[in-house]
Amino acid sequence: xxxxxxxxxxxxxxxxxxxxxxxxxxxxxxxxxxxxxxxxxxxxxxxxxxxxxxxxxxxxxxxxxxxxxxxxxxxxxxxxxxxxxxxxxxxxxxxxxxxxxxxxxxxxxxxxxxxxxxxxxxxxxxxxxxxxxxxxxxxxxxxxxxxxxxxxxxxxxxxxxxxxxxxxxxxxxxxxxxxxxxxxxxxxxxxxxxxxxxxxxxxxxxxxxxxxxxxxxxxxxxxxxxxxxxxxxxxxxxxxxxxxxxxxxxxxxxxxxxxxxxxxxxxxxxxxxxxxxxxxxxxxxxxxxxxxxxx
DNA sequence: AGCCAGGTGGCTA
DNA sequence: TAGCCACCTGGC
Numbered sequence: 001x002x003x004x005x006x007x008x009x010x011x012x013x014x015x016x017x018x019x020x021x022x023x024x025x026x027x028x029x030x031x032x033x034x035x036x037x038x039x040x041x042x043x044x045x046x047x048x049x050x051x052x053x054x055x056x057x058x059x060x061x062x063x064x065x066x067x068x069x070x071x072x073x074x075x076x077x078x079x080x081x082x083x084x085x086x087x088x089x090x091x092x093x094x095x096x097x098x099x100x101x102x103x104x105x106x107x108x109x110x111x112x113x114x115x116x117x118x119x120x121x122x123x124x125x126x127x128x129x130x131x132x133x134x135x136x137x138x139x140x141x142x143x144x145x146x147x148x149x150x151x152x153x154x155x156x157x158x159x160x161x162x163x164x165x166x167x168x169x170x171x172x173x174x175x176x177x178x179x180x181x182x183x184x185x186x187x188x189x190x191x192x193x194x195x196x197x198x199x200x201x202x203x204x205x206x207x208x209x210x211x212x213x214x215x216x217x218x219x220x221x222x223x224x225x226x227x228x229x230x231x232x233x234x235x236x237x238x239x240x241x242x243x244x245x246x247x248x249x250x251x252x253x254x255x256x257x258x259x260x261x262x263x264x265x266x267x268x269x270x271x272x273x274x275x276x277x278x279x280x281x282x283x284x285x286x287x288x289x290x291x292x293x294x295x
Numbered sequence: 296a297g298c299c300a301g302g303t304g305g306c307t308a
Numbered sequence: 309t310a311g312c313c314a315c316c317t318g319g320c
Contacts, residue, residue: 131302133300133305133307133318134299134318135301137319158319178319181316182316183303183314183315224299224302227302246301246302247301290301298319298320299318299319299320305312305313305314306311306313307312308311
């Protein structure tokens with residue numbers, strides 16, 4: 001489709017001493033975002049909004065990026081997306097791994113794992129698509145949404161950005177069904193309508209406390225506690241949001257012995273045990289759980 | 296060939 | 309509040 005893309009030379013982003021190939025890989029492919037793929041060993045290509053870049057992490061922890069010459073992306077934008085402005089080493093050091101063997105082993109397995117700083121609108125769309133789906137399938141939905149309803153990154157570009165909420169509000173449920181959304185189509189459509197009727201809703205979330213934001217987000221059709229927490233953690237940079245999905249539930253039961261606890265009880269445990277950076281701890285535990293299941 | 300997936304919403308007791 | 313079930317669909 002169209003001209004081959006001419007990529008810029010690799011540009012050094014930063015030397016990150018605490019990164020590991022595993023941590024880097026998991027950050028991009030582990031289910032925080034769904035438009036990343038591994039092009040070749042340790043070289044990743046991904047899209048968010050209208051940015052399209054390649055990333056690689058050398059063994060020494062040096063992170064480099066490249067962009068299509070036709071459509072430059074600033075290093076500042078990439079650094080922001082990767083959360084380089086946050087003191088991850090300090091943050092991870094504050095997690096309770098010293099008294100928590102499960103967390104300790106997860107952190108040991110994925111050094112440098114971090115939380116991407118994604119745009120809220122796209123994150124909401126992503127996790128509306130995520131219910132009852134595996135990462136592969138969520139990724140396919142994203143490709144279809146971008147292809148069918150999104151706009152090309154530039155004139156003649158081979159890839160498109162995801163449809164914005166105004167575009168989704170105009171789209172028909174049939175359009176969304178074509179993107180393999182299944183029963184999620186009407187949820188996305190309903191959310192798009194809600195956002196049209198409540199201009200500034202997504203922005204207003206920024207001023208809310210995490211707890212208030214959690215309640216507000218659940219006004220949207222298709223958004224329950226799990227999706228709300230994912231949107232807050234990945235899309236609003238709320239590191240205290242702790243999504244409880246089936247993987248984490250299994251860990252809380254097996255590694256922490258919390259069989260039979262109610263959702264509310266689990267939330268209280270998580271808050272008390274993992275604290276204000278719970279979402280970061282959650283990602284380590286999640287990565288560990290997924291790794292363990294692969295064999 | 297089925298089964299099941301990083302949930303949610305509606306309904307019942 | 310807790311428990312149960314339908315919901316679209318396509319990898320594995």
